[in-house]
Amino acid sequence: MIVNTVGFETLVRREIVRTFSIINQVIWPPVIQTLLYVFVFGLALGSRIQNVQGVSYAQFLIPGLIMLQVIDQTYSESSSSVFQGRFMNSIQELLIAPLSAIEIVLGYVVAGVVRAVFIALLITVLGIVFVHTAPTNWWLYLLTIVLVAVLFSSLGIVFGLLAEKFDHIAVLTTFFITPLVFVGGVFTSMAFLPPVVQKISLVNPMFHMIDAFRYSYTSRGDEPLAVALTVVVVLAAAAFTIALRMTAAGVKLRA
Amino acid sequence: MSIPALKIDGLVKRYGDFTAVDGISFEVAEGAFFGLLGPNGAGKTTTINAIVGLAKITAGSIALFGHDVERDWRIARRQVGLAPQEYNFDRYLNIRDVLIFQAGYYGIKGAAVARRADMLLERFGLSSKAKQEYTKLSGGMKRRLTLARALIHEPRLVILDEPTAGVDVELRLELWSLLRELNTNGTTIILTTHYLEEAEELCDRIGIIQSGKLIALEETQHLIGDGSLQDIFLELTRR
Numbered sequence: 263m264i265v266n267t268v269g270f271e272t273l274v275r276r277e278i279v280r281t282f283s284i285i286n287q288v289i290w291p292p293v294i295q296t297l298l299y300v301f302v303f304g305l306a307l308g309s310r311i312q313n314v315q316g317v318s319y320a321q322f323l324i325p326g327l328i329m330l331q332v333i334d335q336t337y338s339e340s341s342s343s344v345f346q347g348r349f350m351n352s353i354q355e356l357l358i359a360p361l362s363a364i365e366i367v368l369g370y371v372v373a374g375v376v377r378a379v380f381i382a383l384l385i386t387v388l389g390i391v392f393v394h395t396a397p398t399n400w401w402l403y404l405l406t407i408v409l410v411a412v413l414f415s416s417l418g419i420v421f422g423l424l425a426e427k428f429d430h431i432a433v434l435t436t437f438f439i440t441p442l443v444f445v446g447g448v449f450t451s452m453a454f455l456p457p458v459v460q461k462i463s464l465v466n467p468m469f470h471m472i473d474a475f476r477y478s479y480t481s482r483g484d485e486p487l488a489v490a491l492t493v494v495v496v497l498a499a500a501a502f503t504i505a506l507r508m509t510a511a512g513v514k515l516r517a
Numbered sequence: 518m519s520i521p522a523l524k525i526d527g528l529v530k531r532y533g534d535f536t537a538v539d540g541i542s543f544e545v546a547e548g549a550f551f552g553l554l555g556p557n558g559a560g561k562t563t564t565i566n567a568i569v570g571l572a573k574i575t576a577g578s579i580a581l582f583g584h585d586v587e588r589d590w591r592i593a594r595r596q597v598g599l600a601p602q603e604y605n606f607d608r609y610l611n612i613r614d615v616l617i618f619q620a621g622y623y624g625i626k627g628a629a630v631a632r633r634a635d636m637l638l639e640r641f642g643l644s645s646k647a648k649q650e651y652t653k654l655s656g657g658m659k660r661r662l663t664l665a666r667a668l669i670h671e672p673r674l675v676i677l678d679e680p681t682a683g684v685d686v687e688l689r690l691e692l693w694s695l696l697r698e699l700n701t702n703g704t705t706i707i708l709t710t711h712y713l714e715e716a717e718e719l720c721d722r723i724g725i726i727q728s729g730k731l732i733a734l735e736e737t738q739h740l741i742g743d744g745s746l747q748d749i750f751l752e753l754t755r756r
Contacts, residue, residue: 265591272621280609351605358569358599359622360591517532517563517572 264368269361273369274376277343281377288338289381292331296385299327300392303449314451315482317395324389325476326448328382332407333443333468334435335381336374336414337421341431343370344422348514363510367419371502374415375408382407395479402487403478409494410471414439416501423505423514439468447472452484460484467497520583522547522596522674522705523568527577530563530729537563539729540577545707545722547582547673550700552720552737553709556754560729561709562602565676569599582673595623598667602678604659606651612662613638613647616669623670630669637665641695657688664695674705681715693719717746727754 264270281288304320314322347353356366382403389395397403417434425431446468452460463469464485473483474490483490509515523545530538538560545551555561566572568579570586579586584593606615616634620626638644641661646654651662660680667675677696681689689712696719700706710716716723716737723740725733732753733740740749 266622266624268624268626269622272618272626275621276607276610276618279614283609350608351601351603352607354571354601354605355607355619356622357571358594358597359619360594360624361622362591512573516570517566 264365266359266361266365269359270365270369273356273361273366274373277339277370277373278376280343281339281373288335288377289384292335292381293384293388296327296331296388297392299323300388304393314454315476315480317480318393320393321389321395322451322476322480323449324385324393324395325479326472328385328389328407329410329468329472329475330443330448331381331385332378332410333414333439333471336378336411337418337435337439339374339377340370340415340418341422341425341434342418342428344419345425345428345431348422353515357515363506367416367502367506367509370419371412371415371505374418375411378407378411379404397478398481399478403475406471406475406478406491406494409491409498410475413471413494413498413501416498416505419505420501420508423508442466442468443472447476447484467493470494519547521545521580522549522582523551523707524580524583525564525568525577526579528564528567528574528579529576530560530567530572531575536729538567538726541726541729541731542577543724543731543734545674545705547705548700548703549722550696550706550720551708552716552723553707553726554713554716554723554750555709555726557711559726561726562678563729564726565599565678565707565709568676569597570594595670596673598670598672598675600663600667600675600677600680602682604651604663606659606662606666608650608652610650611648612643612651612654615651615662616666619666620669625670633669633671637668641665657684660684660688660692664692668699672704674707675699676707678709679711680708681710681712689715713746713750717741725750725753 300320300323304323308319311319421431421434446466452463470490470493473485474487474494477483477487521544526542528538528541553561563572567574568586570590574587581593581596586593607618610618613634616637617630620630638647641664643658643661646658651659654662664680681692696706708720720737723735723737724731
């Protein structure tokens with residue numbers, strides 16, 4: 263599958279160099295945002311809520327906030343990198359090299375996973391320090407982050423390829439990702455919502471991701487873990503396949 | 518007969534209804550210094566893009582040292598280095614890393630690559646700027662970096678798309694000297710340029726494209742005869 267392993271590793275390393283060269287855009291904002299959410303919603307307003315799924319509201323919030331940042335950061339990573347590469351033509355360095363479509367797509371995706379795990383761990387530490395909560399199932403914690411990172415890195419590649427200007431990349435974030443994440447269970451359990459809204463939530467993909475991830479902290483969720491994970495796996499596989507096919511076909515890459 | 522460095526056979530490239538390259542065929546022998554000339558929009562850059570894999574081929578075939586660029590693309594791409602007309606460096610890397618990462622994409626890493634990068638930076642007078650981003654370089658330095666990057670993986674064929682566009686006379690002469698040295702050491706070179714005296718000075722064989730068709734393909738001296746390349750070029754392209 264990967265023949266040019268050095269080329270693939272080089273692309274992953276390049277993306278990580280890029281991430282850490284814009285640290286004020288990609289590392290500190292999620293950390294500061296999470297701290298603000300924890301203090302305002304978790305510790306201030308949350309003190310009025312008894313408990314959710316057997317934990318304090320602040321502890322309930324942490325897994326949702328991690329997912330929020332994992333989704334946002336992985337999409338931003340690959341979409342902006344691919345688009346910028348196209349815009350500046352620097353992506354031609356990859357296109358003329360002996361790198362296959364799968365090596366290129368996996369390069370961006372793996373870099374997205376690395377960025378996601380790094381940011382998730384930072385926020386996890388904040389959760390341990392400020393809210394005294396930590397994952398109880400680290401394997402599930404890691405698995406869910408990897409799957410969600412694969413999904414949104416792949417979507418980032420797709421939109422990075424399709425976009426004609428930077429503004430287009432923001433369309434998915436503004437109109438789909440952010441609203442769906444916010445109503446997908448970051449701030450509240452489905453059990454608190456009216457039955458009709460609960461049913462609607464089932465078609466919100468973010469709900470399944472957040473619910474699967476919350477299992478790694480609370481060992482509970484609003485739906486069976488197998489259902490939540492299956493949805494995430496299917497979506498990640500579909501997004502990866504689309505990104506791969508578009509790259510292999512040279513969509514907006516090779517004239 | 519030895520395998521040519523480049524063999525183009527009936528290359529056609531269409532963008533929708535527009536035919537950018539219309540069935541051109543030619544060969545470039547290994548070790549040659551070949552000039553690909555033509556007016557703006559003639560199809561030179563499209564041909565180059567098809568050779569290096571940036572443009573999909575509509576019809577025909579291209580082989581580099583006997584390796585088809587579509588079927589044996591991995592091997593074919595290892596044979597060629599491209600110095601594009603525009604500066605398309607990675608803005609997140611310093612210029613030494615631009616070279617090292619480019620080698621990485623070609624599957625090469627380790628101390629040997631670092632040494633080659635340092636050697637190229639030295640050869641092209643860029644050593645003092647090794648840790649700087651390319652945006653800090655002068656136009657002439659960027660041109661030299663483009664060439665250094667094309668050479669980092671030791672290609673047997675280097676394609677230079679207007680390598681001296683916008684550079685002063687001094688740098689142009691310096692680049693000519695570098696290119697001659699490269700060619701003397703066995704690297705096959707394909708050059709596109711709008712400076713006809715450059716092609717006349719450097720190239721041992723010239724192909725002229727107009728409206729996607731190859732309208733001349735001759736040894737430089739044979740093509741020019743007693744005249745000048747400029748006269749011949751204008752005569753051919755104004756027909």
